[in-house]
Amino acid sequence: MTTLSRIRIGSAPDSWGVWFPDDPRQVDWRRFLDEVAASGYEWIELGPYGYLPTDPVQLAEETGSRGLKVSAGTVFAGLHRGPGVWESTWEHVSSVAALAQASGAGHLVLIPSFWRDDKTGAVLEDRELSAEQWRTLAAGTERLAREVRDRYGLRTVVHPHADTHVDTEEHVTRLLDATDPDLVSLCLDTGHYAYCGGDSVRLIETYGERIGYLHLKQVDPAVLAQVHAEDLPFGPAVGRGVMCEPPAGVPALEPVLQAAQSLDVDLFAIVEQDMYPCEPDRPQPIARRTREFLRSCGA
Incomplete structure (x- = not known):
């Protein structure tokens, strides 16, 4: 077993069933x-x-007292919609980026907005972007990444996500090919990429220089087949258990981690098992077992 010396393992509120700043569940x-x-x-x-304290001093005290460090903040943005959404987008992005910077993080995870409602499944936009929208998305992503880098010193990593316009291999590679490698990197989420038919190892081997961050998760193939057959939105799919505890699903994580290690760069690999909503006692035992499993992979 190869020791994954370049991979830094973490977890996220998502693995505790947290999707919103405030929710009684x-x-x-x-x-x-x-x-x-x-x-x-x-x-x-x-x-x-x-969800976590937004006062940097309080957050530093709460994380530091537990021996925790922050790797990234996360934002959603509909940059394909053009300059008209920039001000509202930047207002949110700047708040998250400022807190991430103050917390010592080095990355901002950028997730494209959903084309259908995550809860109801109501179609909000066409599933496919036009050529003009792709150009707008690429330009907006570069602009955001440049501003985040110059103002906050953070690296922007784009997170392909189910039910967004950046999901499949075709869409992911189209965005990568259309953006400046010095500005835009990829947050490869192994679960979302498998959910949308992609091969994480092949993507790492092909676009290794663009891989800037990892999210580790797996999908249950049987549940995923039902999700695709019924064309379920992502939220209900998660409720049905489409994201499962490693190593029960796909993709196999050890080959992904080995491929990432071979890039010979330091990478965060953050565990994210979507479980919203879930019983409050469910996440920690899974988190412990997942950490042990990743240790068995050399991480």
């Missing part, structure tokens, strides 16, 4: 911090802005 943020530290993780993400 989610665990309290103090409990999340206690349990993620107790489960053997050193690194965390901020999760939805407002």
